[in-house]
Amino acid sequence: MIRFDDVTVRVPGPEDDITLLEGVSAELDERRVAVIGGNGGGKSTLVRLINGLVEASSGSVTVDGLDVAKDASAVRRRVGFVFTNPTSQLVMPTVAEDVALSLRRTIKDRRRRTARALEILEEFGLAHRADTSVHALSGGQQQLLALAGVLACEPSVVVADEPTTLLDLRNSRLVADRLFALEQQLVLVTHDLELAARCDRALVVESGRIAFDGPAPEAVEHYRASVPA
Numbered sequence: 351m352i353r354f355d356d357v358t359v360r361v362p363g364p365e366d367d368i369t370l371l372e373g374v375s376a377e378l379d380e381r382r383v384a385v386i387g388g389n390g391g392g393k394s395t396l397v398r399l400i401n402g403l404v405e406a407s408s409g410s411v412t413v414d415g416l417d418v419a420k421d422a423s424a425v426r427r428r429v430g431f432v433f434t435n436p437t438s439q440l441v442m443p444t445v446a447e448d449v450a451l452s453l454r455r456t457i458k459d460r461r462r463r464t465a466r467a468l469e470i471l472e473e474f475g476l477a478h479r480a481d482t483s484v485h486a487l488s489g490g491q492q493q494l495l496a497l498a499g500v501l502a503c504e505p506s507v508v509v510a511d512e513p514t515t516l517l518d519l520r521n522s523r524l525v526a527d528r529l530f531a532l533e534q535q536l537v538l539v540t541h542d543l544e545l546a547a548r549c550d551r552a553l554v555v556e557s558g559r560i561a562f563d564g565p566a567p568e569a570v571e572h573y574r575a576s577v578p579a
């Protein structure tokens with residue numbers, strides 16, 4: 351369960367502070383939650399609070415009862431984050447090494463770690479690229495690899511911030527299908543309203559506030575109706 355309790359986020363501006371989010375409260379326990387809304391509304395800021403990439407200026411954020419500010423490392427272990435651009439989270443030279451890096455905390459033996467990394471790559475259809483440079487993969491394969499690395503850490507929540515934006519139709523579908531097949535709770539920021547509508551619940555974030563919160567198809571309709579034709 352993710353809980354935002356009267357959260358405000360402010361950052362220093364050139365003159366006064368800028369408010370990115372204001373008075374946001376929500377309890378998210380659905381398996382799939384979409385976050386939608388126009389550019390610059392505050393979606394990324396909202397989901398980055400979940401693993402402490404952004405800190406609340408006031409109010410609190412908890413994940414399974416753990417306070418993101420006070421129990422930062424425990425929360426980070428629980429929350430996997432998938433970014434729009436996978437290259438920002440692929441840090442090792444080869445595909446297998448990158449997944450193995452995610453396993454270093456749970457599997458100390460190097461050989462066992464490599465074997466497990468190969469099993470995970472098999473599940474993601476990437477085993478044949480195990481020794482390839484991460485930069486030689488296609489964008490879709492890179493995003494699948496980023497997701498494989500995140501799941502190797504066995505998070506209880508996966509937050510994905512526009513994970514399909516840079517992908518072509520086929521790869522968008524591949525990555526989306528993977529995300530929707532997860533057992534873990536998924537919080538998905540997306541401009542793809544068809545994808546959002548497949549979720550159990552959606553938040554519409556506009557001007558730093560939750561403008562609508564409810565069943566995903568209704569939230570999508572609310573957002574569509576708010577955009578002038």
Ligand SMILES: Nc1ncnc2c1ncn2[C@@H]1O[C@H](COP(=O)(O)OP(=O)(O)OP(=O)(O)O)[C@@H](O)[C@H]1O
Pocket residue numbers: 361368370387388389390391392393394395396
């Ligand atoms: N660290 C920061 N300092 C100043 N302004 C920021 C900072 N982070 C975000 N912003 C601004 O806050 C607003 C909300 O940003 P955010 O990235 O959360 O929006 P978003 O809804 O995810 O947008 P998009 O759909 O374009 O990705 C934007 O106007 C952005 O420029």
